[in-house]
Amino acid sequence: MGLDPVKEEQNAALHKMRKRVIESIGRNMDLYGISLSTGHLYGLLFFADKPMTLDEMGSEMKMSKTSMSTGVRTLLDLKMVNKVWEKGSRKDLYEVEYDWYQTFTDFFDIKWRKSVEANILVLRKSMDEIDKIANEYAEDPEMTDMLQKDKAKLRDAYAYYEWLDRLIDTFENGDIYKLVPKEPPAKE
Amino acid sequence: MGLDPVKEEQNAALHKMRKRVIESIGRNMDLYGISLSTGHLYGLLFFADKPMTLDEMGSEMKMSKTSMSTGVRTLLDLKMVNKVWEKGSRKDLYEVEYDWYQTFTDFFDIKWRKSVEANILVLRKSMDEIDKIANEYAEDPEMTDMLQKDKAKLRDAYAYYEWLDRLIDTFENGDIYKLVPKEPPAKE
DNA sequence: AAGAACGTACAGAAAAAACTGTACGGTATA
DNA sequence: TATACCGTACAGTTTTTTCTGTACGTTCTT
Numbered sequence A, B: 001m002g003l004d005p006v007k008e009e010q011n012a013a014l015h016k017m018r019k020r021v022i023e024s025i026g027r028n029m030d031l032y033g034i035s036l037s038t039g040h041l042y043g044l045l046f047f048a049d050k051p052m053t054l055d056e057m058g059s060e061m062k063m064s065k066t067s068m069s070t071g072v073r074t075l076l077d078l079k080m081v082n083k084v085w086e087k088g089s090r091k092d093l094y095e096v097e098y099d100w101y102q103t104f105t106d107f108f109d110i111k112w113r114k115s116v117e118a119n120i121l122v123l124r125k126s127m128d129e130i131d132k133i134a135n136e137y138a139e140d141p142e143m144t145d146m147l148q149k150d151k152a153k154l155r156d157a158y159a160y161y162e163w164l165d166r167l168i169d170t171f172e173n174g175d176i177y178k179l180v181p182k183e184p185p186a187k188e
Numbered sequence C: 001a002a003g004a005a006c007g008t009a010c011a012g013a014a015a016a017a018a019c020t021g022t023a024c025g026g027t028a029t030a
Numbered sequence D: 001t002a003t004a005c006c007g008t009a010c011a012g013t014t015t016t017t018t019c020t021g022t023a024c025g026t027t028c029t030t
Helices: A005-010 A012-032 A036-047 A054-061 A065-077 A100-136 A141-173 B005-010 B012-032 B036-047 B054-061 B065-077 B100-136 B141-173
Strands: A081-084 A093-096 B081-084 B093-096
Touching: A012 A036, A012 B100, A012 B141, A036 A054, A036 A065, A036 A093, A036 B141, A054 A065, A065 A081, A065 A093, A100 A141, A100 B012, A100 B141, A141 B012, A141 B036, A141 B100, B012 B036, B036 B054, B036 B065, B036 B093, B054 B065, B065 B081, B065 B093, B100 B141
Parallel strands: none
Antiparallel strands: A081 A093, B081 B093
16 A cells, blocks of 8 residues: 555554545545445545555455446446556556545546436426426316416425536536635635 | 325326326435435425324325434425424424425535534544654654645645535525526526 | 234345455556 | 466345334223
8 A cells, every 4th residue: 555565564553544544535535426435445545655566456456356346337437537548568557546525526426417417307307297287187177286286396495406407517627616716815 | 295185186187297296306316315215205295285293194195104204304404494383283283395496405404514523523533643743853854744645634624624514604694596586687 | 701903023035235356447657 | 479467247146225014011891
């Protein structure tokens, strides 16, 4: 995991510190829908001072190469790690994306955006359908009332998802940093 | 699930529409770390036109009351549903929180905030520790270099988490709506 | 105070997810 | 072209999560 394995053994304190951070990072990865061990893998890569191969990860994590392969792919899909090309090496190399703001943005763009858009589609379709049903049951006041209530709910949900969509836009285009700058505002 | 179960049977189209929306909502609930069936429970409550009891949920979902109990608690913890008091009824009643903006905010306040603060604490502690170790190894250039690199990483992560903390603040205090209004800006 | 109804703790069963070892297709090396 | 090595598909195993039924403590009714 470090520059020099021998050196690391020498210093238990450093090793312990890293382990604590890795665990802390890994534990919170479930927010991204990532399993604990894949979270640990991320933590490992975070401290690695050079891109790692699957074999290296496996030996560090004491896990199979297959698991490393799937774990890395999960992280790759979320753009939390990048594949690195290094001439001479036949093995694939991976390193974490150190720009965490970008990682955050990508996560929303990849995961949330997909959900949002799927829901928007379904809601649009469903509201149309309600209109159609409402036409058929125009004579039935009870049914009409129920349909109206449903439609109002869908409309609210729709508005919310559109808002969410615009919010994710601000993550992507960087407008969010106008509201919340990376540098904390100076205390007065 | 509706006002009048008989009526609903009459109209397959409405039922189908609701089912589609419920599934769509439920499917995307994994973003909140919620299981599919709890997501469906949420969808059910979303369309319910009155607060429901555990027994009613169970019969609609065709699942045990125990499962409803745990499912509701999960949703309650995330403030996605509210407990409702109705005089006369001995049973607990629940309804969804229809303010989805609030639900979004609560989610980040409950889940993300906790992670962020835990990480901030660990990072602070770890940076202090690095300083201590660095003092011991002041004579060792290689070790010093490694410690510096680690500390730089921690510092970056720390800055990111503080940013995230401030971002969540804007969700909570409503500042986010200045940047992304609930009402979409009028198209020109 | 006794009885009925409610929600949930708990233990076991069922289902889902994570993990491993083997096998195989593909690419670089010889 | 043959060989070695790499990453991953796949099937089987282990671990974790979800779900159920029973049992129990509490609260309301009588």
